[in-house]
Amino acid sequence: MGWLFVGPFGIVFLAFLIAPLAYALYLSLFQKKLIGGTSFVLFDNYVKAFTDPSFLSGVWFVIRFSLVSIPVQILIALALALILDAVTTAFARFSRLMIFLPYAIPTVIGAVMWGFLYSRGFGPLTDIFGLFGATAPDFLSSDLIFYGLLNVVTWQWAGYYMIILYAALQGVDPTLYEAARMDGAGRWQIATRIKIPLIAPALILILVFSLIGTLQFFNEPQILRYLAAGTIGSDFTPNMYAYQQAFSLANFNYGSAISFALGGVVFICVYAFLFFTRKRRSFL
Amino acid sequence: MTDHTSVRAGARRSQRYLPMQILLGFLVIYFLVPFWWVIVNSSKDAPGLFGGGNTLWFSDQIDYLGNLRQLFTYDGGIYLRWMLNSTLYAIAGGVGATVLAVMAGYGFAKYRFAARRFSFAVVLGALMVPATALVIPTFIMFSRLGLTNTVWAVILPSLLNPFGVYLMHVYARDAVPDELLDAARVDGAGELRTFFQIALPLMRPAVVTVLLLSAVASWNNYFLPLAMLSDNRLFPVTVGLGLWQGIASANNAGTTSLWSLIILGSLVSVIPLIIAFFSLQRHWRGGLSVGGLR
Numbered sequence: 194m195g196w197l198f199v200g201p202f203g204i205v206f207l208a209f210l211i212a213p214l215a216y217a218l219y220l221s222l223f224q225k226k227l228i229g230g231t232s233f234v235l236f237d238n239y240v241k242a243f244t245d246p247s248f249l250s251g252v253w254f255v256i257r258f259s260l261v262s263i264p265v266q267i268l269i270a271l272a273l274a275l276i277l278d279a280v281t282t283a284f285a286r287f288s289r290l291m292i293f294l295p296y297a298i299p300t301v302i303g304a305v306m307w308g309f310l311y312s313r314g315f316g317p318l319t320d321i322f323g324l325f326g327a328t329a330p331d332f333l334s335s336d337l338i339f340y341g342l343l344n345v346v347t348w349q350w351a352g353y354y355m356i357i358l359y360a361a362l363q364g365v366d367p368t369l370y371e372a373a374r375m376d377g378a379g380r381w382q383i384a385t386r387i388k389i390p391l392i393a394p395a396l397i398l399i400l401v402f403s404l405i406g407t408l409q410f411f412n413e414p415q416i417l418r419y420l421a422a423g424t425i426g427s428d429f430t431p432n433m434y435a436y437q438q439a440f441s442l443a444n445f446n447y448g449s450a451i452s453f454a455l456g457g458v459v460f461i462c463v464y465a466f467l468f469f470t471r472k473r474r475s476f477l
Numbered sequence: 478m479t480d481h482t483s484v485r486a487g488a489r490r491s492q493r494y495l496p497m498q499i500l501l502g503f504l505v506i507y508f509l510v511p512f513w514w515v516i517v518n519s520s521k522d523a524p525g526l527f528g529g530g531n532t533l534w535f536s537d538q539i540d541y542l543g544n545l546r547q548l549f550t551y552d553g554g555i556y557l558r559w560m561l562n563s564t565l566y567a568i569a570g571g572v573g574a575t576v577l578a579v580m581a582g583y584g585f586a587k588y589r590f591a592a593r594r595f596s597f598a599v600v601l602g603a604l605m606v607p608a609t610a611l612v613i614p615t616f617i618m619f620s621r622l623g624l625t626n627t628v629w630a631v632i633l634p635s636l637l638n639p640f641g642v643y644l645m646h647v648y649a650r651d652a653v654p655d656e657l658l659d660a661a662r663v664d665g666a667g668e669l670r671t672f673f674q675i676a677l678p679l680m681r682p683a684v685v686t687v688l689l690l691s692a693v694a695s696w697n698n699y700f701l702p703l704a705m706l707s708d709n710r711l712f713p714v715t716v717g718l719g720l721w722q723g724i725a726s727a728n729n730a731g732t733t734s735l736w737s738l739i740i741l742g743s744l745v746s747v748i749p750l751i752i753a754f755f756s757l758q759r760h761w762r763g764g765l766s767v768g769g770l771r
Contacts, residue, residue, distance in 0.1 A: 201577050201581070206637060208633075209633065210603055210606065212618070216617070220614060282494070285501060291505045297750040299746070348507070412699045436700070436703075439616070448613050459605060
């Protein structure tokens with residue numbers, strides 16, 4: 194009887210997850226040559242990928258970007274969730290909605306909006322810094338694009354993570370706080386010793402999802418590359434490189450190998466992360 | 478969700494939190510700045526936009542209506558088409574994914590069958606597969622079937638939502654008591670009737686959450702339609718605005734009017750989702766807190 198309910202999803206799962214994965218693996222084992230057509234090359238594409246400076250620099254970028262952007266987003270989200278859990282004024286409720294608002298914006302539109310704000314032509318930065326006689330930083334230049342993107346993703350996702358953590362905090366039994374207060378715990382101690390450990394599973398869940406998302410970074414750099422000509426190349430992230438190989442150069446074999454290799458990188462990173470936090474891994 | 482703290486917190490307490498509220502105020506400004514910029518600048522015509530006036534305040538000419546008319550008539554009204562396409566993809570993908578996820582989550586939570594544990598573990602493992610790694614092989618499979626560059630190329634892959642299955646599983650496990658289902662069966666209700674009349678009403682908050690999350694995921698999707706579609710009449714609004722952005726950046730001088738279309742287009746495109754989020758707030762927040770992430 195259970196398969197009656199699970200079956201329809203199972204068919205979609207097989208058709209659009211298992212089959213494409215298997216097919217990508219199959220494709221990635223072949224190479225198309227101008228002379229001689231397509232031939233089976235086993236792992237040559239992977240050897241090529243892991244010695245390809247374009248792929249490696251992309252992987253290096255998304256790993257660096259994850260190491261900076263994820264802690265920044267989660268710390269902001271956690272601080273906000275703790276503040277909103279404690280402060281219950283009407284203004285705090287209004288803030289909660291406004292800070293969450295960017296989640297309702299497609300990442301593409303978010304990147305377009307920030308692209309305007311960064312732009313020298315019609316962004317406000319030139320005016321604002323001009324007031325102090327300073328030159329505006331160009332967040333689309335190769336020196337600062339890291340921070341430009343960091344700002345876009347923080348703006349986009351911090352509110353969403355905040356809502357998840359806030360929901361988890363609201364689920365905590367408030368008598369625990371009373372008990373701690375009786376034992377002489379201050380507000381700071383209640384936050385760090387009771388609230389944060391109790392919502393650790395939610396924290397780990399959003400860490401995993403943000404890690405998966407950030408390693409696949411595509412939309413924001415893809416949109417900003419139109420504005421940041423020369424700063425963001427077509428191999429800026431592994432996903433952009435795979436897209437370019439497959440859809441601009443019609444090199445589906447190598448493109449599949451890159452996206453499969455990226456999948457491998459994601460798996461390794463997620464499992465490494467879960468391994469180091471395994472004590473708290475109660476959500477799976 | 479209930480605000481336990483609001484019962485205890487009085488006016489006296491809110492006074493003490495003034496520094497935190499000021500901090501919140503600054504953060505709200507930061508999160509709203511892009512919206513403010515877009516609202517202000519979509520009122521301007523091309524000279525107002527490039528004339529070097531204050532970029533964070535209105536110019537003398539406020540011309541929303543003129544810009545709106547231009548937005549909806551440009552290139553034969555292609556923008557409206559993109560919005561309708563996005564709506565179609567979000568509704569078809571969102572509803573389809575939700576139906577499948579609700580049934581599967583309920584099935585995994587409430588039935589014992591062969592290979593249940595293994596199948597559920599596989600679904601959980603799928604949460605870690607990068608969605609974009611599936612796009613290239615799916616594209617080739619679809620192109621063999623002649624499905625690329627049709628609406629199906631965008632809708633069918635959106636039906637897959639393993640996270641929705643996980644959410645529904647957790648929620649159904651806790652919110653639907655086995656005794657209730659057994660009682661219905663004893664009274665002679667079939668499995669489907671038990672599902673629709675007993676379980677589904679109890680799972681409603683999580684259903685709304687999953688529906689909203691999947692509809693938003695479809696509406697926001699960029700990589701999949703970008704790869705699958707070449708006919709710009711099938712584009713969702715994300716890909717369409719990305720296209721305009723690319724054209725406008727490529728020849729900056731010639732197409733200054735396109736910039737004001739992009740600005741107003743971004744503003745108009747976010748309005749439906751903002752309305753959906755705020756009007757359904759009570760429902761999805763309940764699902765997120767209870768079912769999801771504990």
